[in-house]
Amino acid sequence: MSAGTLYDKVWELHxxxxxxxxxxxxxxxxxxxxxxxxxxxxxxxxxLGLGVRHPERSVATVDHIVPTTSQARPFADSLAExxxxxxxxxxxxxxxxxxxxxxxxxxxxxxxxxxxGLTQPGMxxxxxxxxxSTHGAFGAIAFxxxxxxxxxxxxxxxxxxxxxxVRRIWVDGQLQGGVYAKDLILHIIRTLGVxxxxxxxxxxxxxxxEALSMEERMxxxxxxxxxxxxxxYVNPDATTFAYLQGRPCAPAGEAWQRAVAWWSxxxxxxxxxxxxxVRFDATAIAPxxxxxxxxxxxxxxxxxxxxxxxLDADERPIAAEAYRYMDLQPGIPIAGVPIDVxxxxxxxxxxxxxxxxxxxxxxGRHVAEGIRAFxxxxxxxxxxxxxxxxxxxxxxxxxxxxxxxxxxxxxxxNPDRLEGRQISASSSNRNFKGRQGSASGRTLLMSPAxxxxxAVSGHVADVRRLLAAPTSPVGTAPEVLSEPVLxxxxxx
Amino acid sequence: xxxxxxxxxxxxxxxxxxxxxSGDDIDTDRxxxxxxxxxxxxxxxxxxxxxxxxxxxxxxxxxxxxxxxxARILLVNRxxxxxxxxxxxxxxLMRWGIRALLGESFAEIxxxxxxxxGIPCLQAPHGRIKALQSFVEANPSTAFRLEVDAARLHSxxxxxxxxxxxxxxxxxxxxxxxxxxxxxxxxxxxxxDTAARLPYLNAFSTD
Numbered sequence: 001m002s003a004g005t006l007y008d009k010v011w012e013l014h015x016x017x018x019x020x021x022x023x024x025x026x027x028x029x030x031x032x033x034x035x036x037x038x039x040x041x042x043x044x045x046x047x048l049g050l051g052v053r054h055p056e057r058s059v060a061t062v063d064h065i066v067p068t069t070s071q072a073r074p075f076a077d078s079l080a081e082x083x084x085x086x087x088x089x090x091x092x093x094x095x096x097x098x099x100x101x102x103x104x105x106x107x108x109x110x111x112x113x114x115x116x117g118l119t120q121p122g123m124x125x126x127x128x129x130x131x132x133s134t135h136g137a138f139g140a141i142a143f144x145x146x147x148x149x150x151x152x153x154x155x156x157x158x159x160x161x162x163x164x165x166v167r168r169i170w171v172d173g174q175l176q177g178g179v180y181a182k183d184l185i186l187h188i189i190r191t192l193g194v195x196x197x198x199x200x201x202x203x204x205x206x207x208x209x210e211a212l213s214m215e216e217r218m219x220x221x222x223x224x225x226x227x228x229x230x231x232x233y234v235n236p237d238a239t240t241f242a243y244l245q246g247r248p249c250a251p252a253g254e255a256w257q258r259a260v261a262w263w264s265x266x267x268x269x270x271x272x273x274x275x276x277x278v279r280f281d282a283t284a285i286a287p288x289x290x291x292x293x294x295x296x297x298x299x300x301x302x303x304x305x306x307x308x309x310x311l312d313a314d315e316r317p318i319a320a321e322a323y324r325y326m327d328l329q330p331g332i333p334i335a336g337v338p339i340d341v342x343x344x345x346x347x348x349x350x351x352x353x354x355x356x357x358x359x360x361x362x363x364g365r366h367v368a369e370g371i372r373a374f375x376x377x378x379x380x381x382x383x384x385x386x387x388x389x390x391x392x393x394x395x396x397x398x399x400x401x402x403x404x405x406x407x408x409x410x411x412x413x414n415p416d417r418l419e420g421r422q423i424s425a426s427s428s429n430r431n432f433k434g435r436q437g438s439a440s441g442r443t444l445l446m447s448p449a450x451x452x453x454x455a456v457s458g459h460v461a462d463v464r465r466l467l468a469a470p471t472s473p474v475g476t477a478p479e480v481l482s483e484p485v486l487x488x489x490x491x492x
Numbered sequence: 493x494x495x496x497x498x499x500x501x502x503x504x505x506x507x508x509x510x511x512x513x514s515g516d517d518i519d520t521d522r523x524x525x526x527x528x529x530x531x532x533x534x535x536x537x538x539x540x541x542x543x544x545x546x547x548x549x550x551x552x553x554x555x556x557x558x559x560x561x562x563a564r565i566l567l568v569n570r571x572x573x574x575x576x577x578x579x580x581x582x583x584x585l586m587r588w589g590i591r592a593l594l595g596e597s598f599a600e601i602x603x604x605x606x607x608x609x610g611i612p613c614l615q616a617p618h619g620r621i622k623a624l625q626s627f628v629e630a631n632p633s634t635a636f637r638l639e640v641d642a643a644r645l646h647s648x649x650x651x652x653x654x655x656x657x658x659x660x661x662x663x664x665x666x667x668x669x670x671x672x673x674x675x676x677x678x679x680x681x682x683x684x685d686t687a688a689r690l691p692y693l694n695a696f697s698t699d
Binding site: 013014015016017019020021022023025027029036037039040043048050053064065077079080082083086120122123128129130132143144145146147148149151152155156157158159160162194195198199225226228230251255258259261262294314317318321411412413430432433434435437439440 | 689
């Protein structure tokens with residue numbers, strides 16, 4: 001059993017009561033709400049005659065269903081409009097802050113909570129969305145929940161939970177040029193499998209993790225769930241504190257010093273013990289691309305689609321299904337596979353540094369003929385910051401569409417979707433059958449820079465070669481500015 | 493669809509025929525594709541369960557076969573329900589008529605979502621699940637009785653299969669406290685005590 005880890009400390013602090021049957025009532029410090037998984041929870045609350053116990057600890061936004069071309073109301077899609085209206089009514093009725101369209105703070109829930117400084121070390125964070133694991137980047141214990149549990153958090157600011165085991169994933173070395181946090185997590189999932197993390201929280205640690213920026217740590221923790229781990233986290237450090245300082249909802253003044261002191265003591269110490277430990281070497285990781293229908297079916301961009309003989313016996317049935325569905329033959333190199341659609345965005349890779357990495361590849365190049373490529377910033381703040389740097393102009397000049405913020409084609413609940421058997425290069429997190437809105441559509445997951453490389457090449461391409469090659473300048477390359485820091489106070 | 497009432501109170505047993513869905517890593521996008529999440533109630537989900545898989549198989553999907561209509565027990569393999577946290581997935585299965593799942597393993601959030609609806613998910617090793625799946629495919633009309641307390645599946649002809657269910661979920665199902673809301677709201681004093689010791693709710697003061 002783990003002891004002395006950040007997970008153990010945060011769990012213990014938030015323990016409200018032991019429940020019959022052995023589960024724990026866990027206090028939820030921050031509850032995030034969006035339009036898809038909350039309407040039925042509010043309705044259930046009404047049926048039970050209960051109110052929202054601590055509306056001041058819930059924050060809402062709208063992300064899954066918003067169109068990214070025009071966000072004018074009412075939406076053309078009446079179902080989407082009804083969902084947003086339902087969210088607006090529920091938040092107004094219960095006094096919950098809603099960061100709506102055009103507020104300057106709307107965006108994908110897992111992008112806006114960190115950028116507002118809502119997500120902080122040592123918190124428990126819950127949201128009706130599996131990618132809530134993202135917030136673990138701050139040293140929070142953050143996990144996705146279902147709608148019945150959303151109801152429970154609304155009613156009681158707590159959840160009935162069972163404690164997880166803790167696996168430390170220690171990563172030595174440094175990621176090489178053209179290799180990003182996305183490649184690291186795809187490599188980890190490829191190695192440990194999509195079921196490997198079931199029953200575990202993943203602690204990411206080691207020199208390679210310490211060297212990651214906060215946005216890279218978010219990408220990493222975001223996809224812990226794709227490896228089966230309901231939450232993943234990184235111990236808070238100077239990088240965490242520097243990111244948080246000055247954000248609207250971060251502590252300020254004298255409280256800031258006290259906060260840093262408390263946060264610093266939360267990290268897993270040298271005496272911490274883990275249920276399991278796995279080691280990786282970041283230096284050996286290549287840009288990674290999925291070829292199949294689970295996020296665990298990944299390979300280096302310089303590798304070939306594995307043959308059945310190269311796979312464990314129990315992986316062969318789903319590989320056979322993937323060969324058929326993806327129409328990719330075993331043994332063919334993944335580089336060179338033709339692409340139809342390129343999507344840059346999502347809670348995994350829709351932040352400013354992701355857009356910069358893609359822009360560095362797109363700069364001076366143009367989207368290949370026949371390819372539809374679009375960029376969907378993760379939030380209004382990301383969009384405005386990118387526009388201030390001229391990234392929107394750079395992408396447009398390179399033949400990409402520049403859109404409004406939302407979840408978009410990660411799960412295609414808005415008008416952005418694949419058609420028929422189209423194949424996408426996508427910076428999102430899931431390559432499940434039908435995930436991007438067409439029942440026969442196909443998805444190759446990769447980093448935003450790799451998506452940009454695919455867009456300008458017309459096929460899967462090794463971004464390292466493009467980054468090394470000279471380009472002919474198109475327009476003026478924008479200067480890269482420092483990350484924006486807001487000073488406004490938290491809205492009530 | 494003739495669907496029995498939804499679980500309420502203690503869940504001690506589930507009776508009915510079974511349906512087999514073979515394969516590992518069946519994700520919640522496949523159980524209920526995202527376009528069906530555009531709703532503010534769970535009402536219509538029963539008819540949309542596995543919509544794309546059923547379309548692809550043109551009537552040959554197990555959920556479309558006449559012999560499996562009215563099945564109450566779903567037999568699956570490893571990591572069933574992985575991916576999105578959408579409770580729409582167990583809601584869709586429940587509204588189609590499923591009242592219990594037996595499999596090699598379940599994804600964490602999916603398991604919890606089923607429990608919150610009073611739907612037990614029990615596990616058994618690979619060989620036993622495979623044997624059970626083969627038995628059901630050969631004898632689709634066999635009626636079973638799943639006993640939650642004993643964690644055992646019985647068939648009408650006297651066969652029995654032992655299963656695994658952790659003590660926590662088992663107790664919650666048997667006591668009817670799988671619906672945790674009542675317990676959680678009853679601990680308001682303890683909740684406020686917890687809040688009082690959380691630094692981030694108290695200006696990080698060390699008092």
